Amino acid sequence: MVRDLETMLVELESHIEMPREFVVPGETPTSAALELARTILRRAERRAVSLDRQGLVPGKHLIPYLNRLADLVWVLARAAEQAESRAATPARRRIDGPQREGTS
Numbered sequence: 001m002v003r004d005l006e007t008m009l010v011e012l013e014s015h016i017e018m019p020r021e022f023v024v025p026g027e028t029p030t031s032a033a034l035e036l037a038r039t040i041l042r043r044a045e046r047r048a049v050s051l052d053r054q055g056l057v058p059g060k061h062l063i064p065y066l067n068r069l070a071d072l073v074w075v076l077a078r079a080a081e082q083a084e085s086r087a088a089t090p091a092r093r094r095i096d097g098p099q100r101e102g103t104s
Contacts, residue, residue, distance in 0.1 A: 001061060005068040009075055016079045023088035027081045031088075034077035041070040 026032030045066040051057050081088055 002064045002068050005065070005072050009068070009072050012072070012075050012079060016075070016082050018075075018078065019088050019090070022091035023078075024091055025077065025088070027086045027088050028084050030080040030084070031077040031086075034073050034080060038070050038073040038077065041066055041073060045070060 025035035045063060048057055048063050048066055052063060057063070078088060
């Protein structure tokens with residue numbers, strides 16, 4: 001199952017341009033919905049880790065599956081933005097050229 005997710009990730013990543021820096025999520029309504037889903041998956045992953053530490057998660061596949069699924073949803077969000085000819089907004093804007101007065 002995890003291997004299937006990784007195969008999907010590799011396939012999808014080969015068709016889109018991946019951001020080279022942190023991005024602000026939710027550039028489009030579709031990508032925003034996918035980012036919400038990813039947030040919920042990450043919350044489930046953290047809870048599963050907590051339960052696993054208590055010995056309450058049978059098997060070894062749930063946590064890696066949730067992790068890779070959240071990664072896939074992140075890539076799907078980027079693909080959704082690009083399908084709508086939008087790019088994810090970088091989390092920090094780069095300032096090119098000389099520093100403005102009063103900044104460091």
